[in-house]
Amino acid sequence: MPEPIRILHFADLHIGMENYGRVDPETGLNLRVVDFLRRMDEVVDYAIAQEADAVLFAGDAFRTRTPNPTHQREFAQRIRRLSEAAIPTVLLVGNHDIPLMEQRASSVEIFSTLAVPHVIVADHPGLLRLETRHGLLQVATLPFPVYQRLLTREQYRHLNRDALDQAVSGALVDILGQLGAQCAPDIPTVLLGHFSVENAHWGSERNIMVGRDVTVPLSAIADPTWDYVALGHIHQHQNLNPAAFPPVVYSGSLERVDFGEEQQPKGFCWIVLERGRADWRYIELPARAFHTLRVDVRMEPEPLTAIRREVARHRLEGAVVRLIVVMTPDQEPQLRDAVLMPLLEGAFFAQINRDIDRAARDRLNGLDPDDLTPEHLLTRYLLTKGRVEAEIAPYLEEARAIFEEPESVA
Numbered sequence: 001m002p003e004p005i006r007i008l009h010f011a012d013l014h015i016g017m018e019n020y021g022r023v024d025p026e027t028g029l030n031l032r033v034v035d036f037l038r039r040m041d042e043v044v045d046y047a048i049a050q051e052a053d054a055v056l057f058a059g060d061a062f063r064t065r066t067p068n069p070t071h072q073r074e075f076a077q078r079i080r081r082l083s084e085a086a087i088p089t090v091l092l093v094g095n096h097d098i099p100l101m102e103q104r105a106s107s108v109e110i111f112s113t114l115a116v117p118h119v120i121v122a123d124h125p126g127l128l129r130l131e132t133r134h135g136l137l138q139v140a141t142l143p144f145p146v147y148q149r150l151l152t153r154e155q156y157r158h159l160n161r162d163a164l165d166q167a168v169s170g171a172l173v174d175i176l177g178q179l180g181a182q183c184a185p186d187i188p189t190v191l192l193g194h195f196s197v198e199n200a201h202w203g204s205e206r207n208i209m210v211g212r213d214v215t216v217p218l219s220a221i222a223d224p225t226w227d228y229v230a231l232g233h234i235h236q237h238q239n240l241n242p243a244a245f246p247p248v249v250y251s252g253s254l255e256r257v258d259f260g261e262e263q264q265p266k267g268f269c270w271i272v273l274e275r276g277r278a279d280w281r282y283i284e285l286p287a288r289a290f291h292t293l294r295v296d297v298r299m300e301p302e303p304l305t306a307i308r309r310e311v312a313r314h315r316l317e318g319a320v321v322r323l324i325v326v327m328t329p330d331q332e333p334q335l336r337d338a339v340l341m342p343l344l345e346g347a348f349f350a351q352i353n354r355d356i357d358r359a360a361r362d363r364l365n366g367l368d369p370d371d372l373t374p375e376h377l378l379t380r381y382l383l384t385k386g387r388v389e390a391e392i393a394p395y396l397e398e399a400r401a402i403f404e405e406p407e408s409v410a
């Protein structure tokens with residue numbers, strides 16, 4: 001019997017996320033970037049200490065497709081540690097890594113250009129055979145789908161958006177079939193992908209996604225051709241095939257990007273793999289905590305006491321904190337930042353949002369927001385931000401695709 005292969009699967013690093021941070025004078029780096037890099041250190045430490053046979057990164061290394069040289073250096077230093085430990089490491093290309101023009105380089109292509117030992121960049125669909133310390137491992141790679149590459153010019157020009165999504169989804173299913181057919185049947189096999197799977201639970205990031213995002217049906221990937229499906233793209237960790245084989249797993253991101261991820265654990269996956277069998281577990285990392293404190297003081301004779309009470313219920317030390325206070329216009333003068341901020345002392349980052357009773361309805365000219373469609377609300381919002389009607393159409397067009405999404409569970 002061959003010994004099983006031990007694999008570390010992680011995804012969605014997004015180095016360069018700086019919101020809620022500030023510059024650290026010692027390193028010159030934004031402290032939130034330092035958080036993300038610490039998590040990557042923990043991943044690399046774990047892989048080396050546990051003698052991983054392979055590391056599979058499921059895409060989105062940086063926040064943007066043009067990361068700055070400092071962020072590139074920090075990422076490369078950590079990949080170098082895996083390379084020096086002779087751990088085969090696959091870097092899959094996610095949507096945040098893809099150049100706008102096909103001829104240009106992805107943000108991780110430099111590793112293949114320099115032929116960094118043991119590091120493989122996967123920027124197109126394909127089948128890798130990795131020689132690990134515990135034998136061969138097959139890795140089928142499916143990076144983020146680029147419409148222009150998967151469709152013919154004719155299709156791309158003439159199909160409407162729903163038909164386009166259908167066509168791309170169909171193309172991906174075809175590619176999955178072809179990759180599966182190339183696999184040797186007796187070798188442990190992983191599918192490594194960066195895309196959305198039907199019925200996956202989204203956190204808030206769906207709201208900030210722009211552009212197209214095709215969805216692959218779960219039935220197309222929950223196939224025993226694969227012993228484990230390692231996914232990236234959605235930041236919330238989840239197994240989409242919990243009752244059956246193989247596991248279809250989003251490892252999720254390593255750090256919280258915003259308050260939408262407040263409730264999500266953050267970490268990576270460790271898999272002990274044999275042909276026909278995957279024992280895997282989720283390893284949680286000490287990501288920085290996010291806390292939303294919401295206090296409605298409109299009926300409170302002593303609003304400050306009510307706020308103090310809510311603050312005392314949370315551990316704010318080192319956390320990113322937002323305090324939302326629902327108040328009346330009369331209460332506003334006694335609840336200024338100078339009064340509230342000291343209550344949040346010890347937080348890593350604190351922000352105060354005042355939700356003043358009158359404001360929302362005034363901007364809506366007396367209309368009840370509950371009676372308005374999302375399109376109406378977005379239009380009103382853009383108008384109050386000084387946009388003219390003609391500029392609003394493209395926003396609505398993009399937003400409609402989001403509004404039409406079925407209610408997300410997360």
Ligand SMILES: [Mn+2]
Nearest residue numbers: 060094095233
């Ligand atoms: Mn992504």
